[in-house]
Amino acid sequence: MSRIVVSDVWQEYGDQIVLERISITIEPRSFVALVGPSGCGKSTFLRLLLGDEAPTRGTITLDGAPLVAEPGPDRGVVFQRYSVFPHLTVLGNVLLGLELSGSRTRIRLFGAARRTAIDAARAMIAAVGLSGSEDKYPAQLSGGMQQRLALAQALVMKPKVLLLDEPFGALDPGIRAEIHELMKTLWHETALTVVMVTHDMREAFTLATRIIAFERPRNRPEERERYGANLSQDIAIWPPRIAGGPSQFSPDRDGPATDLGQYRDDPTIPPVSGA
Amino acid sequence: MRWINLKPSRTTGLILAILPFVVVLIAYAMGSAARLADNPGDKLLPGLATFADAINRMAFVPDQRTGELFLWADTSASLGRLGASLGIATVIALLTGMLVGMFPYFRALLAPFIAVISMVPPLALLPVLFIVMGLGETSKIMLIVIGITPIMMRDLAFKVRDLPHEQLVKAQTLGGSSWQIAMRVVLPQTLPRLFTCLKLQLGPAWLFLIAAEAISSDSGLGYRIFLVRRYLSMDVIFTYVAWITLLAVLMNLALDWLRVSIFPWTKGSAA
Known part of the structure; x- marks a missing residue:
């Protein structure tokens, strides 16, 4: 599975300390939402998980192996913008991952391998509700459809971890609700750990199993440089959402809670008595 | 309103x-x-009838001594030089631009060098080229290449660096190697810019071509203009200038049309 262990991570840019003393264990199959005010290092933290940056201090391990400071096919990503390739059609975008991972030197697939890949890509496109748009370019799609495409493109690689950087922030509420449903379905049906950065508390509480808040404990102007953000809240959603399990929730808000015997997505933590 | x-x-x-x-x-x-x-004998601003005569003389009546149709012979000589140099410049600029734009090591090695090289005034190098490479075709083609390549390299490198970082990260999460990312993500998005870049460099390319032909040549559009200058043949000069302008405009349109038909997603943008 895909347990991410972050231990005592600091991230500094020159004199500026952005994150300090970050330690967290993200269990397999959990859906973690990272929330917090702007500029508090949520996206920086996501980039560390992605391998786009290396932490100044501390270690991050995925399944016990230290994370290389380079993005790789085990971690999929969807950004708020620029996640899809403008020069490829919908099918081409989803196919790209299969083509690239098919071989390290060849840049295209041929024959049977290509047909298999196209079938897989079409199935993924259908799963995110984009059937019929296979030959369109991203510029011809609406914002919501582009993000669906980005999800399909990332998920066709079957990553262990899916990292989302405010993926639905630019969408209007109706489209966002639809894509939340899609996200829930995908999370339930795919063997996936999700870490999502969001500004939207409602989104965090609608989707996640666990919500982590980033905050700068010292935020006076003269302190900003030298003190980074750390984890101020770690909220487990109640009743717990279990990946693949039946939902305890009415579509958008919490219904009556029943005790499933687990307090949070982290099974190693014993249930709180009386909860 | x-x-x-x-x-x-x-x-x-x-x-x-x-x-x-x-x-x-x-x-x-x-x-x-x-x-x-x-x-009535004024040569500076000849009348329109004189132009018709000049066009006829240059384009449709074979020269008595050589039997050449001057306009077409000059055009093919000039376009040959232009084509060869644009081709060479394109290949060099695309390769270097992508290397410098994509790889930090190549950027550290070459970016400052290219920035300095692109400041050398190419026409000042023309005597050097003539001395080193002789008066033949090589020196003329080299002048155009030296004149336009550095700017094209810089432009393409900037374009490559302008690709959103998110795209490169995404391509890596899809399992792409540097080579695959270069071929499948960077190259297809840089090629449209190459067309625009070529289009913008057509003007300088013609400038260097005509400068080289004016100084040393026995054919070419620039050669003819500077040859007939001695006889104050404004009719021929104006005809040639209009012809060169027309050729440049057509090349411009052709490059735009090619870009949009090869890369349909760039339609409506300047790439």
Whole structure:
């Protein structure tokens, strides 16, 4: 599975300390939402998980192996913008991952391998509700459809971890609700750990199993440089959402809670008595 | 209504587009008529009939001594040089631009060098080229290549660096190697810019071509213009200038058309 262990991570840019003393264990199959005010290092933290940056201090391990400071096919990503390739059609975008991972030197697939890949890509496109748009370019799609495409493109690689950087922030509420449903379905049906950065508390509480808040404990102007953000809240959603399990929730808000015997997505933590 | 909100209709737009050309033609015709009225032998602003004669002489009547049709022989000589140098410049600029844009090590190695090289005035190097490479085709082609390549390299490197970082990260999460990312993500998005870049460098390319031909050549559009200059043959010079302009405009349009038909997603953008 895909347990991410972050231990005592600091991230500094020159004199500026952005994150300090970050330690967290993200269990397999959990859906973690990272929330917090702007500029508090949520996206920086996501980039560390992605391998786009290396932490100044501390270690991050995925399944016990230290994370290389380079993005790789085990971690999929969807950004708020620029996640899809403008020069490829919908099918081409989803196919790209299969083509690239098919071989390290060849840049295209041929024959049977290509047909298999196209079938897989079409199935993924259908799963995110984009059937019929296979030959369109991203510029011809609406914002919501582009993000669906980005999800399909990332998920066709079957990553262990899916990292989302405010993926639905630019969408209007109706489209966002639809894509939340899609996200829930995908999370339930795919063997996936999700870490999502969001500004939207409602989104965090609608989707996640666990919500982590980033905050700068010292935020006076003269302190900003030298003190980074750390984890101020770690909220487990109640009743717990279990990946693949039946939902305890009415579509958008919490219904009556029943005790499933687990307090949070982290099974190693014993249930709180009386909860 | 405010002026910024007033838009011409299609017909008005067309008329407005043609207007400056007509104004220039009329101004020329008036100037020419005034000078010819003073002195029928005036060579500075020849009349339109003289142009028809010049076009006929240069394009359709074979030269008595060589049997050549000058306009076509000159055009093919010039376009050959232009084509060869644009081809060489394109290959060098694309390769270097992508290397410098994509790989930090190549950027550290080459970016400052290219920045300095692109400041060397190419025409100042022309004597060096003539001395080192002789007066043949090589030195002329080299002049154009030296003149336009550094700017194209920089432009393409900037374009590559302008690709959103998110795209490169995404391509890596899809399992792409550097080579695959170069071929499948960077190259297809850089090629449209190459067309635009070539289009913008056509002007300088013609400048260097004509400069090289003017100094040392025995054929070519620039050679002819500077040859007939001695006889004050304004009719031939103007005809050649108009012809060069037409060729450049056609190349411009062709490059735009090629870009949009090869890369349909760039339609409506300047790439």
